Amino acid sequence: MVGFVLLGWSGTAIIAYPQQVPVAYPNTVNQSSPPVPKIHVLQSSPNIAKAIPPKFSETWWEKFKTDPNAIFAGAVAIFTFGLVIVGYLQVTQMKKTLQATLKTAEATKLLAEATLNIETPIVVVLKATMVDSPFGGRFTSDLRTSPFIKISVKNVGRTPAFLDHLSILVRVLTELEDEPEYPVKMKFPNGMILESGGLEYMHQKYSHTDAGTRGVMEGTATLWAFGYFAYKDFIGREHKTGFCYKWVPPSSMNSEGAWEYGGPNNYLYMT
Structure with missing residues (x-):
């Protein structure tokens, strides 16, 4: 008789035998009841692999909330981004200041030249x-x-x-x-x-x-x-x-x- 092995969730092996089909015998009035299939439950052993439920990875936000390394890396990224913004604003302000200085210097030069031209002999x-x-x-x-x-x-x-x-x-x-x-x-x-x-x-x-x-x-x-x-x-x-x-x-x-x-x-x- 051939049985089937079913592996349960907890790792317990279940062996099931198929139900026997009754056989009709001629010249027999009372037939015996069909045999009841036997089910044997075997305890799990180290040789039988256990079914492990799938493990889902944590999201970056969950890691950020729980992992100190992730928190530190995020803080460094935010600080670096802030430095970039501050540097850009400083460069922009320096350009504006330089342009204003050049305009002032040019105006001063023109004024000085005009003053000299007024005082120049002709x-x-x-x-x-x-x-x-x-x-x-x-x-x-x-x-x-x-x-x-x-x-x-x-x-x-x-x-x-x-x-x-x-x-x-x-x-x-x-x-x-x-x-x-x-x-x-x-x-x-x-x-x-x-x-x-x-x-x-x-x-x-x-x-x-x-x-x-x-x-x-x-x-x-x-x-x-x-x-x-x-x-x-x-x-x-x-x-x-x-x-x-x-x-x-x-x-x-x-x-x-x-x-x-x-x-x-x-x-x-x-x-």
Whole structure:
């Protein structure tokens, strides 16, 4: 007879035998009752494996509440995150402070430059005339006498101008070059000062030639007087004033002729 082994929850082995099927015997009136299946309960032994119920792992929150290591790790993470936030806020504030400082420094620099510019000497060219002598000469319009071109300058700034050097050129040309050239420079005497509101006069001789004078008088050429003055201010910065004039010969509208201020932009400047 074959039995089945069932393993219970507590580890107890249960052996069950299947129910016997009654057999009919011919010529027999009283049949015996079917046998009752026997069930034997065997005690568990070390050789029989016990059924272990599944064990569910704890959640991170349960570990955090009960495990000291988890609590410490969480505290470190929160502290680190706080440091990152504080560092970010500090960097942002430093950037704002630096930008404000740069703006303040730039504003201070501009104010200082504006103050210096107000106190800077400014030498301007007032006019050009033609005289027969550099020493108290009289006005003339006769180019054949090789007159002197007299340039009048004035310091309209609020501080003295320390004159350094100048260049005055007188040329008969059909037109000027785009860029000025100053091959001749004259040095002022050391210590020559043009006070605020002061006037000064510079002279340059016109060298008469028949062809040049005839071209100017007939309008086929132009007599130009151009150059610059270089000077320094009270803190040693160098400045230049460029000028350019052209001679307009006498005519029915102007019997004496005149000098007109003007020329290419590169000849007219103040630095």
